Amino acid sequence: MRLNSHMQKALTALGAEIREVTALQDNAPEALAVDFPEWDQLLRQVAVENPWFTPAEVTEALKQWGDCLYPDALESWMQSYPEPEGKPRKVGLVMAGNIPLVGFHDLLSVLVTGNHAMVRCASNDRRLLPFLWQRLCRYQPELEGLAGFTEGRLEAFDAVIATGSNNTARYFEYYFRDKPHIIRKNRNSIGVLDGEENPEALAGLAADVFRYFGMGCRSISKLMVPEGYDFDPLFQAFYPHRTLLEHPKYANNYDYNKAVYLMSGAPMLDNGFLLLKEDSGLGSPIGTLFYEPYASREQVQRRLAENQAQLQCVAGPQWVAGAIPFGTTQKPGLSDYADGVDTVEFLLRIRAN
Numbered sequence: 001m002r003l004n005s006h007m008q009k010a011l012t013a014l015g016a017e018i019r020e021v022t023a024l025q026d027n028a029p030e031a032l033a034v035d036f037p038e039w040d041q042l043l044r045q046v047a048v049e050n051p052w053f054t055p056a057e058v059t060e061a062l063k064q065w066g067d068c069l070y071p072d073a074l075e076s077w078m079q080s081y082p083e084p085e086g087k088p089r090k091v092g093l094v095m096a097g098n099i100p101l102v103g104f105h106d107l108l109s110v111l112v113t114g115n116h117a118m119v120r121c122a123s124n125d126r127r128l129l130p131f132l133w134q135r136l137c138r139y140q141p142e143l144e145g146l147a148g149f150t151e152g153r154l155e156a157f158d159a160v161i162a163t164g165s166n167n168t169a170r171y172f173e174y175y176f177r178d179k180p181h182i183i184r185k186n187r188n189s190i191g192v193l194d195g196e197e198n199p200e201a202l203a204g205l206a207a208d209v210f211r212y213f214g215m216g217c218r219s220i221s222k223l224m225v226p227e228g229y230d231f232d233p234l235f236q237a238f239y240p241h242r243t244l245l246e247h248p249k250y251a252n253n254y255d256y257n258k259a260v261y262l263m264s265g266a267p268m269l270d271n272g273f274l275l276l277k278e279d280s281g282l283g284s285p286i287g288t289l290f291y292e293p294y295a296s297r298e299q300v301q302r303r304l305a306e307n308q309a310q311l312q313c314v315a316g317p318q319w320v321a322g323a324i325p326f327g328t329t330q331k332p333g334l335s336d337y338a339d340g341v342d343t344v345e346f347l348l349r350i351r352a353n
Helices: 005-027 029-035 037-049 055-068 071-078 104-112 128-139 166-175 199-214 232-246 248-264 297-306 343-352
Strands: 090-094 116-120 147-149 159-163 181-184 188-192 220-226 275-278 288-294 311-315
Touching (some): 005 029, 005 104, 005 128, 029 037, 037 055, 037 128, 104 147, 104 343, 128 147, 159 343, 166 181, 188 297
Parallel strands (some): 090 116, 090 159, 188 311, 275 288
16 A cells, blocks of 8 residues: 555654754753744643653653654555555544643554544643644645544444543443444553563663653563562662652552552562562553562473463563564554454455445
8 A cells, every 4th residue: 555645744744854853952952942932832742741751751752753654664664555445434533642642643543544543632631633744634634524623422434443441442432333343441461570680671670660660561660580580780780760659640559559558568679760579460550560480491481372362562582472672662564453353454344344
């Protein structure tokens, strides 16, 4: 499949602009207000409305998209798909709001397949996606009308992609039962350590744990470690992220969970800004990281297989089936689909039917 020329030009231009903006934000933030006042205002407004979306975290999310919106990357993404058939469909998108721009891939998938999007943003992430859409339309006004945004109920749609919690997923399954749909639930990510990791790998793991305050489905919320594992090198790799405790909401979660564990007598390791707790669960609370010892590699593979339906990704050494390197969980490519469901294939299919 080849991208519509207007769409490719707009996405390429947006990618270049994002890379320029994020470079300024990293190296000369005072210049951002002068050179890109709209972006500067956006970052400030978003942080006020949702304190989890700090300028630093939003910038990291933008960097990821800046790296994806190159012509070669877009062409490589599309090359394995057939040309769209049938008439464009109206696709409702119910977005999550746990991390910045988490729904941009769904919006992009609808647009590149020639369908039309009706987007309902999460209440705590109302500005980022509409802003990027406005920038795309500024580069290519011909795109206007291909996407719209609403704060009310979605109506008159042909298919839907909805992302939420396990509880809201049950509502989505019922409400959208008569339409073609993709319904996403809670998922978590696991890191597998074997004690052979070098400092660079552990630093990558730290980024996988702490980026977006650990609130993404690709955030590592559980570690599997060999029995008798020495946590000291891991704590050293985590230490540069101690500034998270300066964030009031993160500090409140850390303090609350620490108090709960202390009152219950639950054993834990504490480095002053993160709690490590031995637990069989997959999803750890903010400010906490679960871990589980293992006795053999076979035990690891068995445990991962048992929880496959609840896992977004696994990071670890090469002997772990399907594992990706530490430091890459928060850097998915265009072909890395949430829950392993090919969104583009789904959208081409519902358009053809």
